[in-house]
Each structure stands twice: as C-alpha cells, then as structure tokens.
Amino acid sequence: MRNLSIRNIKIAIVYAVLVLLSIIFLIPLFWMISTSLKSDEEVMTAPIKWVPSTLRWDNYVKAVEAFPFLLYLRNTVFLTIINTIGTLLTGSLVAYSFAKLKWKGKRLLFAITIATMFIPGHVLVIPTYIVYSKLGWVNTYLPLIIPSWLGGGAFTIFLLRQFFISLPDEIIEAARLDGASELAIFTKIVLPISVPALVTVSIFTVLFVWNDFFGPLIYLHKSELWTLSIGLRSFQQRYTTHWNLLMAASTLMSLPMIVIYFFLQDKIVKGFALKGGSH
C-alpha cells in the first residue's frame, strides 16, 4: 500500500515536470503568433499582454505586401521541388548501389561517405564557391541545385541504404535469374516497395531547403532570386521595430514546416533518431 502511494507521487512529479517544461517550450511559439496579431502599441507593453486586445489579422496582409513575399515564396517552392526530385532520383540510385550491388571499392567509398557527414563544413565553403564562380554560376540557382542531383548528400544515401539493405536478397536474385536488368530490377521492384523511405528522404530535403540560409546567402545576390530566408532577413533590416509584421511574416514562413511536422512527425523523428546511429 505504502509503495503504491510513493509510486503515485513519483508519477505525479514526472507529469508535473513534463507539463511545466512543455509550457516553457511552447511559450516562444505562442509569443510569435500572439505578437503577429498585435497592434504596434501593444508589442512591447509593460504588463505582459498574452492575448492581443483585438486580433489584427490585417498584419498578415501588411507583411505580405511590405516585401515581395510571394516572389520569395515561389522561388523557395521551386528550389524545394527541384531539389527533392534530384535527391530522390540520384540518391536512391547511389544508395541502391551501396546496398545491393557488388563492386570494387564500395566499402571504402561508403566509409568516406559516412565520414563526410561529420566533416566540419567550413573548409569546403570557399573552394566550392570559387568553383561555381569560375563557372559563372553565382547568381543562378545551380549551386543550390547541383548537390541534390549528385546523390543528394551523405545523409540521404545513408538513410536509403539502411532501408535497401533490409530488403530480402531473394526477390532481387529471382528477378536477376529471370534476366531482368539491374535498372529494371531497381525501378520495377525496389522503388515501388521503398515508398516509405523515399517519403522520409523527401521530408528531410524539404526541411533542409526551406530552412537553408547560408547557401542562398553566399550564392544569391540579386533580390529577384532570393528565397524566403534571405528575403525575410532583408525585410527585418528595414522594419526592425515592427515586430508584429516581422512575426506575421515569420509565422507564414514557419507554417508549412509545422503542418508537415504534424502530419509526418513519426517519419521525421525516426529519421532523426537514425541520424544518431542508435537505430
């Protein structure tokens, strides 16, 4: 009896801590949305104003009209789509090669691939920039697209390889005996049963491209090419004190990621856990 009540107290404490922390974690996000709906006067008022006295939905209209939001949105969506396609096409081919094909040097190359996931990126930035600038591709989308069409990055390859490896060899061998080419096996048998893994990779690509700041910063200097990240940054520099409009624009940029997260969080979380290698 006594043990039971101690146990109950413990559980109560655990939940109390979790609820408190959850509130602390949610406050910043709540504050972003709340501020986005405030009038100019209410933004930094002395007693904390959790809910605006009137909800200023027109802040969103003002924010979108104050800078070329739709243009930046279109550019970001374009980059997101084209990078996702490239990552899926080339990344799956490479990962399949690592998982199921036999070739010389495969182990070494895969080891290098894993190592690149942990290379600090500082050292790559300048020479890569020089390459693109000598090719005359600065101020084009090519530097932001090409990596996706060349395997889509080490993490993509790692994630897909883990999935392909789990597929039974028998179905592939059977198709080989029937005389199917490797490409046919890959497109007709492997890809159709790999949709869950391909969805995970797509989500990670979308998250990465949507959030990327550094790439667009160094390669896109013409404002008509800007993505939301860079566009929002320049908006902020011109409207420093208009926190409400800035938060409205920030909410709009965050919203698609929040929606994706709520629908596909299991895949995102699993992908992240796999990144930690704990499988």
Next chain:
Amino acid sequence: MAERQHRKLLKHKQNTIGYLFAFSWIVNLLVFVLFPIAFSAYLSFTRYDGVNPPKWLGLTNYKIMFTLDPSFWKAFGNTLYYMFGSVFLKVFISLILAVILNNARKGMGVFRTIFFLPVVLPVVPVMFLWMMLFNPNGLINRFLAFFGIPGPLWLNSPAWSKPALIMMSLWGVGGIIVIFLAALQDIPRNLYEAAQLDGANSVHIFFRITLPMLSPVILFCVVTGFISASQVFAEAYIMTGGGPLESTTFVNLKIYLLAFKQGDMGYASAMAWFMFLIMVPLTIVVFRVFRKWLTID
C-alpha cells in the same frame, strides 16, 4: 578456363553497373569534397582575392593568425565557449528529459511532439523570435521583472550575448531527446527486471544500467554536437552581427566576412583549415563509434 574467363567478365560487368549507379555521388565526392579540402589547404598558403591569381605566401597566413591577430584568438575563444556551453547543456538536459519521458508511459507522444517541434522550425524566423524575446523590454525581462529581478541586456551585453545564444540553442534539445529515446528503448528489459529483483532503487538503476548502456550514444551526441556547434554562424550573422565588442564573433563568421566581404580568401582558408584540423580527431572518434553500429545491422 572458360569458367574463369566468364567469372572475370561477370565481375567486370558488376563493377561497371555499380559505378554507374553510384556515378553521381562519386563525382560529388571528388568535385565538392576531396578537391575543396585539398584546394583550401593550398589557398591557405596564398594571398587570394577571388579575382587575381593566388600569390604564394608560405606560412605567412598562419604566422599572422597565431601571432599577430588577437581577433582570431578572440573568435576561437568565443567558438569554444559556445561549443562547450551549448553542447554539454543540451546533452545533459536531453538525457534527463529522455529518461523522464521514457518513464511516462501515457502521453509520452504528446510531450515528445512538443519538445521536438522547435527542431523543424526554419532558422531565420526562429532567430527573429529570439531577438524579440531577448529584447531588453522583451518577454524574458518582463517575466524576470515580475519576480523583481532586473534582467540583463542579453544580446546587447558583451557578458550575456553568448549565454543568450546558448539559451536559445537549448530550444532545440528535441533533436537529441529523440536519439536518446530510441537508445533507451533498445536497452533490454530484462536488465531492469533483474535489477529490480535485486532490490536496486531507481537512482542505482540509472547509474548502473541506463548510463553505461547509453554511453556510446552520449559520446556520439557530444562529438557530433561539437562538430555542428563549431560551425555556428547564422545566430551571430543575423542576431548580433558578431557584437557587442566582438563577443559573438565566432570563427565561422570571421571566415565568412574575410572571404566574402573583404576578399581575403587565403587568410580565411587558413582559419578554415585550422578549424578542420582541430575537428578531424573528433570526426574520427564519431566515425569509430558509428561504424560499430553499422556492422551490427
């Protein structure tokens, strides 16, 4: 004889198909990984403005960096401060939260959803949000004032700017929590059951079973955390511009400013290579740990 010939041909064909499938990635590794590493090593011994051909300087850039440029050491110190502060706090807090979450059977999903949410938010909006929260008249200081505590100037104070950025980074602990949660669920149940039968209390169980079983994952998170925190850039570029009094000028910001604003790509490459050399041993550690997991599969 014919059999051997045939097998050789088959192997050759297998190799070719393998290379063809992996072709795009091999190109990527050569052009965008191996070549840049070598080329930036070369550039670090030159003066190069991105337009005129590089001019060989020998060790001059490194001499300047180590002996004549206190601002480099300042940036290096700032980076170490941020790395240690952010990574240890993040790993420590995520470990505690993961263990608590693992004990909360009902509703764990809801809490996990909440803790992980900030991880998926885009970088730039998140930084604007925290600039607003850290504003001297912002939510954090209003909250502190409620308890009669005068809040610091946060991002405007040389002493508080780095702690502020570290605090902000803690909002992203969800990324590590889910790694720990997955690892916790991999610990065999019977270990706990045996310990409970022996009458061990929960503190004992944590230190004798949970912590040792998690230690490779903890090491992994610390090391990968160091590697990514050593590249801290956008926080300083967007939120503080490296100030006040260079208190948030991190090495990566310095490299960016040197290479892309002042056209000093040679010197910037020397800094980049120095950071690379420091981080390589860490990369090797993480690689070792990681490879063990890969062979288990």
